[in-house]
Amino acid sequence: MITAEESFCWTGPFDLRESALTKRFILLDRDGTLIKEQHYLSRPEQVELIPGAAAALRTLREMGWGVILITNQSGLGRGFFSRADLDHIHLRLMALLREENASLDGIYFCPHLPEEGCNCRKPLLGLVYQAVMDHGFDPKGCVVVGDKACDLEMGRRLGGMTCLVRTGYGRNYEESDPHLADYVLDSISELPVLIKNMEAT
Numbered sequence: 365m366i367t368a369e370e371s372f373c374w375t376g377p378f379d380l381r382e383s384a385l386t387k388r389f390i391l392l393d394r395d396g397t398l399i400k401e402q403h404y405l406s407r408p409e410q411v412e413l414i415p416g417a418a419a420a421l422r423t424l425r426e427m428g429w430g431v432i433l434i435t436n437q438s439g440l441g442r443g444f445f446s447r448a449d450l451d452h453i454h455l456r457l458m459a460l461l462r463e464e465n466a467s468l469d470g471i472y473f474c475p476h477l478p479e480e481g482c483n484c485r486k487p488l489l490g491l492v493y494q495a496v497m498d499h500g501f502d503p504k505g506c507v508v509v510g511d512k513a514c515d516l517e518m519g520r521r522l523g524g525m526t527c528l529v530r531t532g533y534g535r536n537y538e539e540s541d542p543h544l545a546d547y548v549l550d551s552i553s554e555l556p557v558l559i560k561n562m563e564a565t
């Protein structure tokens with residue numbers, strides 16, 4: 365017999381709470397996917413949304429989807445920018461989205477260098493586990509969107525649907541392996557239509 369209290373007890377990343385059965389999430393890459401790729405972006409003024417990105421996020425929210433940013437930021441570990449710089453970059457990003465009535469449910473970043481052997485650098489799932497614990501959803505129901513192989517590999521590892529965008533480094537990855545993702549989009553602006561079609565079938 366499970367008590368009411370126990371039924372709300374969070375026991376692990378793959379446990380499903382009631383919210384997990386209804387709310388689904390997009391796991392979005394940042395650089396080259398939501399904002400324009402800049403080599404180790406380090407200042408808030410450099411943040412520029414991909415055209416149509418804010419409108420896409422707004423539509424996805426109206427469709428009932430949550431949107432979470434999952435981003436590798438090894439520039440932090442390399443000393444190219446500080447934690448304060450990164451916070452300012454994300455505040456600027458949120459402000460740009462807010463101007464267009466869009467927002468994110470969370471931002472999760474890996475600050476480590478590849479050689480540090482952390483468990484949160486994409487394609488590893490550490491950041492996704494963290495997001496699952498914070499928001500309570502089934503990772504297998506996620507749609508993962510990114511411009512690099514590591515984004516899509518992360519999506520495959522968690523059993524979600526994968527979308528490669530042709531912005532950022534996406535075109536290069538598409539040329540090197542056309543079957544890298546379940547779907548290829550010109551940009552994130554096409555995501556709501558893809559998901560609408562997916563939901564309709």
Ligand SMILES: [Mg+2]
Pocket residue numbers: 393394395396397510511512532
């Ligand atoms: Mg990227």
Ligand SMILES: [Zn+2]
Pocket residue numbers: 474475476482483484485
């Ligand atoms: Zn990490």
